Each structure stands twice: as structure tokens, then as C-alpha cells.
Amino acid sequence: MIAGGIEDEEKWLAAGIAGLQQNAFYMHRALDSNNLRDALKYSAQMLSELRTSKLSPHKYYELYMRAFDELRKLEMFFKEEARRGCSIIDLYELVQHAGNILPRLYLLCTVGSVYIKSKEAPAKDVLKDLVEMCRGIQHPVRGLFLRSYLSQVSRDKLPDIGSEYEGDADTVVDAVEFVLQNFTEMNKLWVRMQHQGPARDKEKREKERSELRDLVGKNLHVLSQIEGVDLDMYKDTVLPRVLEQVVNCKDEIAQFYLMDCIIQVFPDEYHLQTLEILLGACPQLQPSVDIKTVLSRLMERLSNYAASSTEVLPEFLQVEAFSKLNNAIGKVIEAQVDMPIFGAVTLYSSLLKFTLHVHPDRLDYADQVLGACVKKLSSRGKLDDSKATKQIVALLSAPLEKYNDIVTALKLSNYPRVMEYLDIETNKIMATVIIQSIMKNNTRISTADKVEALFELMKGLIKDLDGAEEEVDEDDFKEEQNSVARLIQMLYNDDLEEMFQIISTVKKHVMTGGPKRLPFTVPPLVFSSLKLVRRLQGSQEQEENPFGDEGSTSPKKIFQLLNQTIEALSIVPAPELALRLFLQCAEAANDCDLEPVAYEFFTQAYILYEEEVSDSKAQVTALHLVIGTLQRMHVFGVENRDTLTHKATGYSAKLLKKPDQCRAVYGCAHLFWVEDQDNLKDGERVLICLKRALRIANAAQQMSNAARGNTGSVSLFIEILNKYLYFFEKGNPQITVATIQGLIELITTEMQSDNSTPDPAADAFLASTLRYIQFQKQKGGAIGEKYEPIKA
Amino acid sequence: MPSRRRTLLKVIILGDSGVGKTSLMNQYVNKKFSNQYKATIGADFLTKEVQFEDRLFTLQIWDTAGQERFQSLGVAFYRGADCCVLVYDVNSMKSFDNLNNWREEFLIQASPSDPENFPFVVLGNKVDVDGGNSRVVSEKKARAWCASKGNIPYFETSAKEGINVEEAFQCIAKNALKSGEEEEIYLPDTIDVGTSSQPRSTGCEC
Missing domain, CATH: 1.25.40 (Serine Threonine Protein Phosphatase 5, Tetratricopeptide repeat)
Incomplete structure (x- = not known):
């Protein structure tokens, strides 16, 4: 049905255009031969095509535009006629003989426009006449288009201020009056359309009305363009008259659209000065x-x-x-x-x-x-x-x-x-x-109060809220938690006391985050706190003990807070992360000369290592971190240090894989030889570690020989050789030329033996180690002397 | 033939809301400018007589609504255009970026017989604003775009100060006149042999 309707409409439009073109053709001929009578006859016939009721507004507009273009030619002809001496008043009378009213009115408007231009009659009289005559068309679509034609042809002939049509008798008031009247009539036609025809076509009618809206609204545009409509006239005449129409028409579509038009076409200054009037219309x-x-x-x-x-x-x-x-x-x-x-x-x-x-x-x-x-x-x-x-x-x-x-x-x-x-x-x-x-x-969010308010605002990111759905996209979650982490790093105050309050506030909120959030939020909190510790250290060095009284911030207090914070990770559980953070704190405590605190953090790390870190690779990583950190600690007394070192070497020997054991054990050798501390240079125990590493390397090699005959572990020996060289160079008396010599020979034999498969990496490693020895020899001086006896 | 038609030149002004289409037209036709922003509804035209190579033409300049919601009846008025003016605001990148859409939309809807050579003119308006300090579209960028679309003539204008407006419209009129667009030739099905000679007879029979 609908498809048929559209097709039919196309046909009707085509027929309309054909009829229009044919009559336009004869009209042109009449114009070319200056035949006024024929020109009127054919133009009237041409315009009869606009009498159709079969077209939707869109299609009708197409037809109208063609007629519109043709009428421009006719208008020019009328002008020439007038110039040739034909009385424009006679023309105005003459066109009224057209048989049908719609063509008659289009012709009348066209002549009327020439009439005004000729200035033979006051513009306002002609306009008034035309706008009255147009009442003859009461069909909404035809009437709206006719009046829009009138509006367009009169557009540049309104007697507004500064216009050539302005005269003693013709003023901007007449121009406004004319447009308002046309607007009023058009709005009536438009609104009435809603009530014509059967109720079942309501939707279609509303669509058509919506298409036609700009014809009505354009009058408001014209009003806004009239020169001389100043604020007073707008306030006293234009706006009240327009609003009167809008309110009284009681039509939803018209009211919404026209209010929008008023707001858009008139200038801001006017709206401001008439807000009360405009807003007053809304409740109506x-x-x-x-x-x-x-x-x-x-x-x-x-x-x-x-x-x-x-x-x-x-x-x-x-x-x-x-x-x-x-x-x-x-x-x-x-x-x-x-x-x-x-x-x-x-x-x-x-x-x-x-x-x-x-x-x-x-x-x-x-x-x-x-x-x-x-x-x-x-x-x-x-x-x-x-x-x-x-x-x-x-x-x-x-x-x-x-x-x-x-x-x-x-x-x-x-x-x-x-x-x-x-x-x-x-x-x-x-x-x-x-x-x-x-x-x-x-x-900069710089006070604890502000932080409190801020975290309260963003609690959706900080903790699980009641009724939260569990299905959160993994990546989204990571991104949002990373942004929280960045935020934590940005909270800062120069004042140390306030900064501690900020950190305490953040901690309070972060702790409610639950196992999924803590791994993201604890690290930034820890590092932010450690930064504060460092600042406290700095200021303590400058002034003597400014944090003497109990209540104020001290590194100790922060470490307490940190201990609790990191412990919270156990509910995640995230033992490896916690272990890293404990070690960071231990090092910071070391810098503050707080031995018991540092010891406590190490103990925490060891407990995690023993009880929670179970994956063998994770154990290797963790253990190397422990060894590295412990090596740098200088705060421990002999007893504490011995306990911790003893434990670390013990863990090393218990790693799952032999090569891992070997590397951890020779790493432990460094725990007994710290360069800048003279009381920490125990050559004997270094040697014990290295020998033990050698034994493990041996065992590893035997195992792999038994299994497949490959030599994965020869590089272990070269690594150990490098350790020997390191401690030899540092002056460990237990490391002698002979031990080094023996080790080099052992490695060379091993690599040349029959059951070894070639290992280019090990070859290169050995070669560069030997080259190093050679290089040290050539240096001369004390070093060169030391290396001289080694034959490589 | 110096047909009646060729004395009327139809020009369409397109561009985003608020770039100054109405102001340009008003400056050119009425030599008036207002700082106030007033939206245009539907399509509206003004005419202006122009002298060109000793002949008098009527420029019919169509100003259009930049806001889509004020263009409810469609664009049937594009039909028969002789030149299309694309306007953007040099202080608004978006309005410049949209030129392409306006151009394409025009070519689709107006379907001129030779779209490749249909005359466009581009105007970069509001060059006066803030002494040029708030400008975001460079002249170079605009000219490059115009060159890429078949060497569209380009003018930098200020409707407020009247800068380049006259020159731009001179060029618009010239290009409209050169436009190859001829009205479709209509031949009636039946010819009334009673009246004068050929259907396509011209003014020279007198």
C-alpha cells in the first residue's frame, strides 16, 4: 500500500512537472514575442498544476520551486512591460481575470512585487492587499506555499528602516505588521491541518506537518532580519504577538517548534531583556x-x-x-x-x-x-x-x-x-x-580533608560497593586501578605532618579495596610513604630532633603503618609482591639506622619466603632479591646479620634445581665481603661459599652427564671462575693463584673432553674471561703484578 | 541566443551554522552588518543587480539554514544553481572540515550536468576576529583543499569589516556566468502549428 503510494506520488509529480513545463514553454514563447495576453494565459495554466492535492509537502515543494523559477521570468517581463509604459495598475487588475483562484493569487503576488518596486503605490497598501487576498486559499498545503511565495517576493520590498520603500506613510511598523499577519495566517493553516482528515492518518499528517514547519518558522526569520526592529519594538510588539499565537494555538508540534525558532532567530541581547516574557509563556x-x-x-x-x-x-x-x-x-x-x-x-x-x-x-x-x-x-x-x-x-x-x-x-x-x-x-x-x-x-590535592572528600567521591573505584556486578572487564579494571595508583602518587604536601595525615587517609581507604585492588594500590602507597621517610630523614639531618614529642610524625610511625599495609597483601594473596615491598622497607629502615625495624621487615620477608613462595622460579627471583638487599644492609650487628645470612645461605642450598642452588650459593659469597665495610671481610667464609658452589656445579654436571651427556653446566664453572677472579682482585687472601689456575685447567679439560657437545656460548664466555685476565696483566702496576702469575 | 534566462544567476550559499552566511549576503546586498547571531530558517534569497562586461545581471543569492533542523522541506531550491558558495569560519576547524560534506551533498542533491566542472567558490570568513589570533585554519591549508578539489577560487573575508566581500561576489558572479549549466531544453509533445514558426525560435524574428 505504502510503496504503491510513493510510486503513485512519483507519477503525479512527473505529470505535474510535464504539465508545468509544457505551459512554461508556451509562456516563454509569449514572453519572447511580448504577447502579454498569452503570457498570462499560459502562466495561469502552468500555475494550475499547483492546485494538486495529491503530493506530499516534499514533492509539492519540488513542483513549487519549478513554478517559482518560471515566475521569475514572468516578473522580469512585467518589469520590462512597466518600463515600456504599460500601467502597472492595469496589470494588477488584468491578472485578476485568471479563472482559478490559486493561479490568480500567484500572479497577483508576482505583479504586486513589481508594483511595489515601481513605487506607484505605497508598499504597505499593496502588501496589505496581498496578505488579505491570500485568505482565499484555505487548503493548508496550498495556502502555506502561496503565503511563503508572498513572503519571499516581498522579502526585499518591506518598508523597513533604511529601505528605499520606507516613506512618510510607510514605516517599519507596517513591515512588521505585514509579516506578523502573514505568520498568523500561516500558523492557523498549519495547525488546522492537524484536524483535517481521518484520525487513522494522524501519524502521516504529523510527518507532513513537520515537513512544512519551516514555511511557518521562516516568517520569524524574516522578522528578525527587519532593520529597525529594536529591543523596544521586539519587547512591546513582536514577541508578545508571536507568543500570543504560540500559546493560543494550543498545538504541541507548533508550540515546541516555534519556541525553538524564537530562541534561535532572535539575538541573545533581546532574550536577556525579555526573559520574563519568554519564560512566562512556558507554563502556558x-x-x-x-x-x-x-x-x-x-x-x-x-x-x-x-x-x-x-x-x-x-x-x-x-x-x-x-x-x-x-x-x-x-x-x-x-x-x-x-x-x-x-x-x-x-x-x-x-x-x-x-x-x-x-x-x-x-x-x-x-x-x-x-x-x-x-x-x-x-x-x-x-x-x-x-x-x-x-x-x-x-x-x-x-x-x-x-x-x-x-x-x-x-x-x-x-x-x-x-x-x-x-x-x-x-x-x-x-x-x-x-x-x-x-x-x-x-x-595538587594537599590536605587530608580534601583527600578524604576525594576518596569518598570516587569510592566506586576504591572498593566494592553493595550490589556490584562481578563481571568487570579485566583490562578496564586494570586501567581504572592504574589510574587510582597514579592519583595516589600525586597527593602531596610540603608539610611533613600533613603529608603523613594524607598517607594515613589514603591507607584507610585503600585497605577497604579487597584482594583485587590491593596489588594495584598498595605499591604506590608504600612508595609514597617511603618518599616521606626520606624527606623526614633529610629534615632530621638539618635540625636536631624536631620530632621529639610522641604525637608527631616519625619514620618509626610510618614503618608501623607500612608493616600493616604490606601485611594486608596476604589476603590477596600476593606473597612475591609483599616480599619485594618488605625488602624495600628494610632498606629504608637501614638508611634510618633503625636496626630492629629493618630486622622485623627481613623476618617478614623470610616468613613469606618459607611459607608462601612455593613456585621454584619465584623462589629463585625472591632469593636473589633477599641476597642483594641483605648485602647492602649496614645497620645490623653481628648477631642479627649472622642469623639472616645463615638463613639466606640455607635457602640457597635448598633450591630445587642444582644450577639455581649453585648460583644462589656463589651469590651468598658476597654477603661475607662488603667493600666499604672493613668489619665485613670474611675471606674464609667467602671461600667456603665458592667451594660449595663448585661442589654443586660438579654434582650438576654429573647428573646431566648421566642423563644425556650434554654439558649444560660448564658455564656454571666459568661463572664461578669469575667470582674467584672478583674476590682475588679485591684482595681476599684465601683466593690464591693456584686455586684459580686449577679452575681454569679444570674448565679447559672439561670442554675438550670427548663426551662434551660443542657449546659456542660457553666458548665465548671462557674466551672473554681469559681475555680479561690478559687485559689485567697488561695494565701493569699492582693489578698487573697480581695477575702476572696466572697462566691462561 | 541572449535568452532571458541568462540574465538571472542563481547562487547557493552553504556552510555550517554560525559561519556567517547570512552576514556575507547582507554585507554584499545591503552593505549592513550585525554582530548578533540570528539563525536562518529554511532558505531565503536576496537579489542584486550586477554589471558584468557591459551587461546587467540579476544575482539571486540563496542563503540557507546551517542547522539541519531548520531545513525541514529539503533542498529542492538547489535546482538550477549556477554557482555554489561554500563558507567556513577560519576560527573553527570543524566548519572547515565540513566543507567536503557540504560540497558532496550539493553535488548529489543538485546533480549538475557536469559535476567535475561545476563552479564552487570557497570563503574563509571572520578573519577579523581577535585580530586573527584565534584563527585555527591557515590560509595554506584552505588553499590546498581548494586546489585538490579542482582549483576552487578562494577568498578570505570579513562580513563584519566588509573585507573582500565585493571581490568574492564578483568572482562568484563571473563563475556563475561561465557555468555550463543550461536549463534543460523542453520540447512539447504536440506543436500548435497555428502559432508562429519554430518551437525554438529566438528573439531575432522581429
């Missing part, structure tokens, strides 16, 4: 009109205007724009009980943007808007409507965008209260927006 509109869009667009326009130049801001203050808009919105929300929540939020969001632009210094206004929003939301509970939450995000983002500073937004007492109404997902989105704003602007 039909309840079904989408007022929130109308008002949002108005506020958007005014916000842009305010943003365009600071010079215009006094205008806003003078008319108290904020309170007027605030009142109007309150009334609209109150009156429209059925307005969906997202509509209300949209309005608040627009108003907030408005006030941020117009009154950047009035945080109380912004807070007032948020407060009103909270009040509205409080009647609903959490939001689950995606459109509404999107608007809330826009609402809450507006202050961040304006001030580029969360600290200012934190001053808005209603800000967190609005966030309460967000669902978990949206709360997270908003929290991410906040963090991004902080990152982008490098905002």
Missing part, C-alpha cells in the same frame, strides 16, 4: 510540549553568549538571569509531574553550565543548582535510566571543565550528594573523569 504551553529541550537550548545559547566576551556579563547580572531561569525551571519541573527524571537532570545540567559561564565566582549558585537536583533525585532512589545517568555525568563534569580543578568542585557541598544517586557503573565513570581532570591539570 500544552503539558506534552518538550519544554526541557526548549529551555536547555535557550540556556545553551545564553551560555555561549556569556562565554563569547566578558563585556556582556553585566547584562546578565542586570536582568538577574540566573534567578529567573532558576525559578522558571523549578516551576516547569513542578508543573510537569510526568517529566522523566532525565528531563529534570538535563534542565539542571543546562542551568549549571549557564551559571558556571555567567557567574564563575558564585559557587553558591552552582551548589544551589546541585542541591535542587539532589532534592529531585531524592524522591527516586538510585538512577537506573541510562539517559539520566549520562546527563548526571554531564552535570558533574561541568564544574570540572569550568574550573579545571577538583578542589573547587569539592567545595560544592551538594556535589557528593548528587554522586550518591549514581549507579555503580556511572560512579566509576565519574570517578575516572575526576582522576583524568586531576592528571590533566596537575591538580
